[in-house]
Amino acid sequence: MQLIVAKKAGFCFGVKRAIDITFDLAKETNEGIYTYGPLIHNPQVIEKLIREGVNPIGDIHCIDIKTLIIRTHGVSPEVYAETSRMDYKLVDATCPFVKKAQHFAKTLSDEGYQVLIVGDREHPEVQGLIGFAGKDVITVNNVEPLPVLKRKVGIIVQTTQPFETFEKVVLKVIGSAREVKIYNTICDYTVLRIKETKEIAHKADLMVVIGGKNSANTTQLVNISRQSCANVHHIEISDEIRKEWFNGSRKIGITGGASTPQWIIDEVVKKIREISLRR
């Protein structure tokens, strides 16, 4: 049994940065540190943070807050405005690539474009971007038909979307609007991670994708793997692995999302190696 482990699996630049900021803060003090929503979409990391005294919170007005950390996905300008009125310290751990996309959303809106965000409307990153994109903003995913567009349309894209989705929406828009300004805000980590996952899934007869069940980018890797591999398992931790999965498999691909910590990937690889050796 051969194992192919993705080199790009695990923390991306933005997630690593947010984790470092948060653990550094927790080392200084463990009094009243909160993240606005879960810092990243990985339950195991969130548990670790909670053990360090850092809790996710949904209400930015809570009187217990001494330090509020804005998570990787960012927030809308309204949330910034609201927190600036509060009597606590704000630490911004928004991914710098998301910050850039927020900046472009505002630029497009200021220049009179109807802003179209390619991505998942419910995802916190997109919710934040919507706040920067002015009143005409629309969001489109890869299956929805386009609404009626204005003459000038500006496009940005959720940083973790696959290029194919972006491409599909751009094609629809240029067939409809006369002036289109596009910022490709897909982050390079997303491109590389998807590319590598595709390559591995193409070779493997079984894929194990590690990451939060609530992680959009991990779920995407699952879907991408399924396009060329019939046997795909999405797990959060090594305990979920069943040795029966590997009966008859010769090449096992292992990949993980941008919010999957290295220690979980290591545990998974170790467990699969053990199963392989016992054969």
Next chain:
Amino acid sequence: MQLIVAKKAGFCFGVKRAIDITFDLAKETNEGIYTYGPLIHNPQVIEKLIREGVNPIGDIHCIDIKTLIIRTHGVSPEVYAETSRMDYKLVDATCPFVKKAQHFAKTLSDEGYQVLIVGDREHPEVQGLIGFAGKDVITVNNVEPLPVLKRKVGIIVQTTQPFETFEKVVLKVIGSAREVKIYNTICDYTVLRIKETKEIAHKADLMVVIGGKNSANTTQLVNISRQSCANVHHIEISDEIRKEWFNGSRKIGITGGASTPQWIIDEVVKKIREISLRR
């Protein structure tokens, strides 16, 4: 034998406008009226104009010129500058849609974009556009690979290009540049003419495409017809028609380019009807 004649065949808005301007001028006087290059890409119309005393000329410095007409395809700012120094009247018959594309080329260049023109580099419209597009300008047709692009790319398209070519180039560019501003400058007449030709060629077992052998948009209709019809003839005038072509044909499609005059289309339809009746 059934005839399907395209409703959109023949003079488009820009060509009709240029022809009207020129014949009106020729009515006033026939002294020293010249067009800078052939007014439109149709030899039969150009012959008519010559009979009215309007000749194409390649040298804008010729001392015989009293009135110089800029043709539908437009010219570069350098030509405008040069003619402004001359002692004759300038009449601008540039198609208003080409004018718009020229304006967008300049806008993009002024805003710091590397201007990419989708179209045929040798075509006079594109030659004119290049002049408005600044020093970084590049032109790309539907088969060429993209050169290395700058970070900010602005796209315009020759008004008579098929949407599919535009689409293909846009897809390549958004995979490479980070910021892309696009003006879809394909004119509505082009879209409708291509659409109708496709529909007719799909039904017909023989297509007759009428227009100048030097007309890019007519040649395009020939290529588009060949995609779904095995039997396609490109003619300029009815004399070229051979009755053997129609042996065994039941549905004849007839279309024509944007610079094909109605009287030629009428003659062709008449001749084919006669052949059909003699069966």
